[in-house]
Structures are given as C-alpha cells and as structure tokens.
Amino acid sequence: MKNKFWHNFKQILIILVASLATAVSVELLLLPSNVVVGGAIGIASILDILLTDLSPAMWYFSVGVWVIAINVPIMIYTFVRFRRRFAVKTLLYILFLTAELIVFRVCNLSDVFKKVMVAEGEDMDKVLYVILGGALQGVSLPMLLYVNASTGGSDIVGLFVQRHSKKSGNDAMRVILATNVAILFVSSLAYYFVKKNGVEAIDMFVYSVAAMFIGEIVQELIFNGFSAAVELEVTTEKPQEMADALQGELKRGTTNIKVVGGYSHQEKSMVVCILNKRQLTHARRIINKVDPTAFAYVENVKEVIGRGFVNKEIELEDNNE
Numbered sequence: 001m002k003n004k005f006w007h008n009f010k011q012i013l014i015i016l017v018a019s020l021a022t023a024v025s026v027e028l029l030l031l032p033s034n035v036v037v038g039g040a041i042g043i044a045s046i047l048d049i050l051l052t053d054l055s056p057a058m059w060y061f062s063v064g065v066w067v068i069a070i071n072v073p074i075m076i077y078t079f080v081r082f083r084r085r086f087a088v089k090t091l092l093y094i095l096f097l098t099a100e101l102i103v104f105r106v107c108n109l110s111d112v113f114k115k116v117m118v119a120e121g122e123d124m125d126k127v128l129y130v131i132l133g134g135a136l137q138g139v140s141l142p143m144l145l146y147v148n149a150s151t152g153g154s155d156i157v158g159l160f161v162q163r164h165s166k167k168s169g170n171d172a173m174r175v176i177l178a179t180n181v182a183i184l185f186v187s188s189l190a191y192y193f194v195k196k197n198g199v200e201a202i203d204m205f206v207y208s209v210a211a212m213f214i215g216e217i218v219q220e221l222i223f224n225g226f227s228a229a230v231e232l233e234v235t236t237e238k239p240q241e242m243a244d245a246l247q248g249e250l251k252r253g254t255t256n257i258k259v260v261g262g263y264s265h266q267e268k269s270m271v272v273c274i275l276n277k278r279q280l281t282h283a284r285r286i287i288n289k290v291d292p293t294a295f296a297y298v299e300n301v302k303e304v305i306g307r308g309f310v311n312k313e314i315e316l317e318d319n320n321e
Helices: 002-033 039-052 056-061 063-081 084-106 109-117 126-146 154-163 169-195 198-227 239-250 277-290
Strands: 229-236 254-260 267-276 295-301
Touching: 002 039, 002 063, 002 084, 002 109, 002 126, 039 056, 039 063, 039 154, 039 169, 056 063, 056 084, 063 084, 063 154, 084 109, 084 126, 126 198, 154 169, 169 198, 229 239, 229 277, 239 254, 239 267, 239 277, 267 277
Parallel strands: none
Antiparallel strands: 229 267, 229 295, 254 267
16 A cells, blocks of 8 residues: 555656646746747647737736646547546646646746856856756656657647557557647747748747757657667677676676578577667677687667666557556
C-alpha cells in the first residue's frame, strides 16, 4: 500500500513538473515574444494574443482558459476510447497547466520575469526567449511519456490516427507534426488579418517553427540520453574470459557466437555485447587487458528493447499499467 502511494505521488509530481515547464515556456517566454506552438496550446495562444493582447485584466480569455476549453471534447473522447489511467493522468496535466497559466497571467509574472532577465532600457533578446521556450516545451513530453500520459491536443489526434488506421507510431508522429505546422501557419495568417501587419505575422511563423523544432531536438536528445547504445562485437580466442570481464565490469549481458575466418578458415568465437556509449572507453580497456590480439568493432544501435535500456522511440500508447 505504501509503495503504491509513493508510486502515485511520484507520477503526480512528474506531471506537475511537466506542466510547470510548459507554463513557464508559454506564459513567460513564448507569448511575450509573440510566438505560438503547435497543438491545443498553439490555438489557445493565438486566441489569447488576438483577443486580450496578453492583458492580465482579461485573464478569463487568456491561454489557460482556452487550453481547458479546447481540450474538453478531446478529453471526453480520451475517457471513452482509451484506458482510464492514461486519460486521468492526461487530464491532470491539463488541469495543472490551466491553473498555472491563469495564476501566471493574473500575477503578471511575465513582466516580473522580463524585469529580471532584461536590463533597464534594453530590449528583450527574442532569440534567447525562443530557444529557452522551445527547450522547455521539449522537456515536457518525455516526462509525460515516462508516466504514460500525454499533453492532450494534437497528441490525441495522433493516437486517433494510429488507432483508426494501420499506420505505425512514426506515422502518427508525422501526423502530429503536420497538424502542429498547420496550426502555426493558420495562427500567423489570422494574426495578419486581425493586426494587418505582414512583417510581424511572418516573424510569428518563422520564430514559432524555430521554437517547435528546438523542442523536437530537445526531445530527441532526451530520448537518446536514455537509450543511446552501441553494439560491441569482439572476435577473440578467449571468449569466456572476455564475456566474464564484460559482464563483471560493465554489468551488461553478452552472447557468444561461433564464427569462421574467411581468410584463415580458423574457428573462433565472437562475443556480442550491447552497452551504453558512455561505457565504450571502459570496454576498450577490458578488450586490451583480456586479449590484446582480439578484433573488435562497434555499431550504433537505433533502439534497444530490454532490461537496462529505455526505448529511444517512445510511442504514445494507451496500454498503461
């Protein structure tokens, strides 16, 4: 019972931190830069910009209110079509995010943040804001995927496509990306028609695409950091000693394969080991120590499924624990 409590507490805490990262990104960095992102938050952001000019007095039309309004039908679908725990955790993220965005707007934290970040009499560094905002956006999704939740919005659209077609998870991700780019384009177009400022509309689109791709890069770096692996293949006359050393010092499993040299026609053994890239230098030392005459080479591994590694390609799924 105690373990279950701490497990749930840890998941809620991760969801809270993920929502806080998104709220800081949107309210303190991207919106003051006139930049929107994809998904439901992107739609909410452009509505906020066009209707309130980011005024704290009109918080009831701010991005936080629009986020939950847009996600209401999406969450109804999520509760009907997906597992309850997945839907509850996604809803929890949206509720946390909505509350944080509204509090940030009412307290006018964007101005406070600007005074801290920008010296008096100087203009804000828009490029820096976009980089930081995009990076924080990229942090949120991996955290949510870790607890098997989603950000709602276009993520659920991707799940819908994946479920109602024979497309793979990668295809679903492409649908999400295309949806987000379309939202950015329409948002910039709407800004042009309402504000009658073509230069600012183009700037919005360019910086918004930049922020989105920075977020994608950060996500990829996080996934690679969890699962970056290489395959080490060592042809040696001392297979058992090599396997024992690799297992004992690197704590990684090995596989021994009988091989025959194409030139010498001699039978030898190949020791195959999947290890983290950070362990590669240590592995070289082990090879030189056990069998200096061994022949070894390394190959990059795209994905590892199994104990000791987290998958690089994490798909949005509804089959949680």
